[in-house]
Amino acid sequence: MIKNRFVGVCWAVIASTALAVGLRDQDQKQSADTHNIVHARDLKWTPIMKGCDLAIVSGNPDAEGKPFVLHIRCTDGTIIPAHWHPTDEHLTVLTGTFLVGMGDKFDKTKLQPMNVGDFIITPHDMRHFAMVKGENIVLIHGLGPFRVNWVNPAEVVPPDGSPREKR
Secondary structure (H helix, E strand, O other): OHHHHHHHHHHHHHHHHHHHHHHHHHHHHHHHHOOOOOOHHHOOOEEEEOOEEEEEEEEOOOOOOOEEEEEEEEOOOOEEEEEEOOOOEEEEEEEEEEEEEEOOOOOHHHOEEEOOOOEEEEOOOOOEEEEEEEEEEEEEEEEOOOOOEEOOHHHOOOOOOOOHHHO
16 A cells, blocks of 8 residues: 555656646747847837837736836936836846936936946835936836836926926
C-alpha cells in the first residue's frame, strides 16, 4: 500500500512537472508568435495636456497588473504640475532633458535634470512634478493600471490651451 502511494505521488510530480514545462513552452511559443517591432514612425500620438502627447507602445495601461510601455512627448518649456500614480512609475529619458522634482507643488528649485538614458523609479503615491528642456520624449513602463492623479487639477492646461474652468 505504501509502495502504491509512493508510485502515485511520483506520477503526480512527473505529471505536474510535464504540465508546467508544457505551459512554459507554450508561453514561450506564444511570445515568439507575437514578436513585433514597433517603429517610432507608426506611433499614434494623442494630446494629453498643453505641450504633451502620449503614445501607447505596448500593452494596455488600464489593465490591472499587466505590463505596458508608453512614450510621452513634450515641447520645450512644458511644465507638468504635481501629480501622483497609484502604481510605481519607471521612466527613461529618450530625447531632450527632463527635469523632475518631488513635492505637492511645482518648485523650480527642487528640479533635478535627467538626460538621455537616465532612469528613475517614482514609487506609487509619491507626489512629483516635472519640466522639459528641448524637445523631449520619455518612455514610461510599469504594471497597470497607470493613472495620473493631479494634486491640483486647475493647474493642468488642456491640450487646446483653454483655461480649465471654461471647459
